Amino acid sequence: MTAQQVRVVAPGASSFAAELTAALEGAPTGDCVVYVCGDVGAAVAGALDALDTDEWDRRAEQVLRDALTALQDAHRVLSAQGGRVVVVAPTVGIPGAPGLVPFVTAVEGVRAMVKSAARQWGAADIAVNAVLVPIELLVPATAGTTAYLPPPALGRPPTVVDVAAAVAAFADPARDGVTGATVVVDGGSVMAP
Amino acid sequence: MNAVELSGRTVIVTGGAAGVGRGIALACGDAGAHVVVASRRENGVEVVDEITARGGAASWSQCDVADGDSVAATVAHAVERTSGLHAVVHNATSNRSSEPHRLEDVSIDVFDEHAAVSLRGAYHCACAARDALEASHGTLLVMTSPAGIEGSATLPMYATMKGALRGFAKSLAREWAPFGITVNVVSPLAFSPAMANAIVEDPALEGRLNQRVPLGRVGDPETDVGRGVAFLVSADARYITGQTLAVDGGHFMSI
Numbered sequence: 001m002t003a004q005q006v007r008v009v010a011p012g013a014s015s016f017a018a019e020l021t022a023a024l025e026g027a028p029t030g031d032c033v034v035y036v037c038g039d040v041g042a043a044v045a046g047a048l049d050a051l052d053t054d055e056w057d058r059r060a061e062q063v064l065r066d067a068l069t070a071l072q073d074a075h076r077v078l079s080a081q082g083g084r085v086v087v088v089a090p091t092v093g094i095p096g097a098p099g100l101v102p103f104v105t106a107v108e109g110v111r112a113m114v115k116s117a118a119r120q121w122g123a124a125d126i127a128v129n130a131v132l133v134p135i136e137l138l139v140p141a142t143a144g145t146t147a148y149l150p151p152p153a154l155g156r157p158p159t160v161v162d163v164a165a166a167v168a169a170f171a172d173p174a175r176d177g178v179t180g181a182t183v184v185v186d187g188g189s190v191m192a193p
Numbered sequence: 194m195n196a197v198e199l200s201g202r203t204v205i206v207t208g209g210a211a212g213v214g215r216g217i218a219l220a221c222g223d224a225g226a227h228v229v230v231a232s233r234r235e236n237g238v239e240v241v242d243e244i245t246a247r248g249g250a251a252s253w254s255q256c257d258v259a260d261g262d263s264v265a266a267t268v269a270h271a272v273e274r275t276s277g278l279h280a281v282v283h284n285a286t287s288n289r290s291s292e293p294h295r296l297e298d299v300s301i302d303v304f305d306e307h308a309a310v311s312l313r314g315a316y317h318c319a320c321a322a323r324d325a326l327e328a329s330h331g332t333l334l335v336m337t338s339p340a341g342i343e344g345s346a347t348l349p350m351y352a353t354m355k356g357a358l359r360g361f362a363k364s365l366a367r368e369w370a371p372f373g374i375t376v377n378v379v380s381p382l383a384f385s386p387a388m389a390n391a392i393v394e395d396p397a398l399e400g401r402l403n404q405r406v407p408l409g410r411v412g413d414p415e416t417d418v419g420r421g422v423a424f425l426v427s428a429d430a431r432y433i434t435g436q437t438l439a440v441d442g443g444h445f446m447s448i
Contacts, residue, residue: 048365049320053261056316061308064353068296068304075297096363096435105312105361108341112356115344117296148367180344 006032006171009073011066012039016138016160020088023164030173031083033074037110038090038138039063045099045145056102063106064113071117075126082125086170087114088163090135091190092146097135099145111182118180127179129170133163134186152187162187197423200225202329203275204426205267207258207318208285210237212385213336216414217282217422222249224423226279229271231256258285258314261321268321278325280426282334283318285310286354291387296349304350311354315361323374330373332426335362337380337437339445359437366435375434377425382441383412407443417442 006029010017013036020036042059051059067087074085092100093107111130118128134157136143152158166185169175184190204221208214210232222228222244228251230237230244237253244251252274254267271278287310289303315335326333340348341355359378366376388411392399402411412418421440424430439445 048316048368049323051316051320053313053316056313060312060316060357061305064308064312064357065301065304068299068301068353072297072299079297092364093360094363096360096365096367098364098368101361101364101368102316104364105315105357108360108363109312109353109357112341112344113296113349113353115356116340116346116349116352117344119344119346120296120349 006034008034008036009070010036010038011070012041014038014040014139019160020164020167023160024168027164027168027171028174029084029168029171031078031081032086032171033078033083034086034088034167035067035070035074036088036138037063037067037107038088039066040139040141042106043100043103043135043139043142045142047099048101051102059102060105063103064109067110067113071113075121078126079124084171085117085126085128086167087128087130088138088167089130089132090138091132091184091186092135094132094190094192095149097146100142115180122179127170129179130182131163131166131170132182132184132186132190133158134189137163149189152189154187156187158185158187197224197420197427197429199423199427201276202279202426203227203229203271203277204280204282205229205231205271205278205322206282206284207231207256207314210234210240213381213383213414213418214284215240216383216419217284218251219243219415220419220423221426222251223247224427225249227251227275229254229267231267233257258283258317259309261317264317265321268325272325277329278322279329279331280334281318281322281326282422282426283315284336285314286351287311290351291348293347294350299350307350307354312357312361315358319365326374327372330431332375332377332430333365334377334379334422334425337378339380339441342380342445343447363435370434375431377433377435378437379418379422379425380437380439380441380445381412381418382406382444383414383418385414405444406441410442412440412442
């Protein structure tokens with residue numbers, strides 16, 4: 001990776017990844033890899049006990065394999081000079097989501113992976129953080145699956161521009177000293193840590 | 194005397210032959226449960242013998258949680274031998290769990306070894322036990338760790354699995370609540386065979402650990418962690434679901 005470059009990696013993601021890439025244009029970033037955990041083929045509603053083993057693997061374990069591979073690739077390109085990794089994932093890992101057990105299993109695994117990467121890669125000047133957003137922003141087909149959550153305190157759901165601002169803050173080389181953190185960009189719905 | 198009452202209840206403990214799993218099995222047996230000690234190796238029989246020697250009821254079921262048919266057979270064993278199934282404690286983890294590693298070096302094969310036991314095992318336990326737990330308004334319990342909440346500098350795959358299990362439990366708690374099934378998580382700090390080996394290698398480790406725990410000691414798998422689990426699988430915990438209970442002497446207070 002050359003200097004001052006942002007790469008957005010998003011296996012199976014909806015149009016969100018492209019919109020995020022566009023929204024990040026012109027932001028003052030150093031070398032940064034953005035990983036979007038929003039695989040539309042995995043965030044599919046269904047009762048856990050109705051899934052066969054292949055579906056479990058596709059919706060849970062494959063999401064984790066993809067994240068592992070993406071973080072390892074990020075380490076490979078950033079390890080020489082340091083840089084930033086920002087993982088964008090849905091908020092549903094914090095409160096849980098009925099009907100999405102395998103995918104949420106993966107999401108919380110990815111968050112723990114992010115924190116472990118932050119602990120291991122800090123010495124190489126690689127900061128790793130997470131930005132959580134409403135799941136329907138990443139996977140529009142899941143709209144309505146989180147109706148049990150409180151409405152956003154700010155009165156509106158976030159836009160891709162709101163998310164890009166948080167990603168850019170983590171990617172900004174002028175802002176140092178934050179790693180292993182999670183920021184929730186959902187307008188004030190999920191407020192637990 | 195046991196404050197927790199598990200008479201008439203049947204509890205499956207995966208990975209119940211050693212360490213924390215053995216402690217959970219013994220505590221549930223002391224509280225009156227019929228304990229199904231589920232383990233891959235036959236050493237689970239030794240725990241059954243311990244429970245029955247104390248006057249409790251227990252049986253061993255050979256179980257590889259990575260194999261759905263094997264888990265289904267263990268659930269069938271529990272239901273056929275007793276009055277039903279009231280709790281499953283998924284405690285088993287990969288044999289590689291305590292091997293330090295770097296995240297950037299983890300192969301997909303190693304990932305799969307971890308996931309097969311921790312995650313696919315949880316999926317298999319849930320699917321196999323669902324009908325029996327609905328019939329009893331029972332509970333599913335999974336084991337996590339501070340590593341799953343705050344990450345780990347030495348065991349990133351273990352941390353990933355333990356974090357994932359919290360997402361699994363919180364989501365399944367919501368999904369199964371309408372059926373009267375609760376799902377919770379326990380985060381223990383207790384002596385295990387791996388910790389005992391580490392202390393043999395580094396005798397000062399125990400003192401350092403004790404200093405970091407507000408209650409001043411590492412927990413006992415049976416009398417500390419096991420009794421906490423026994424409460425969560427009892428009828429008295431029927432209004433608790435989707436929660437993580439840290440049974441760790443106050444070691445981790447950031448949930």
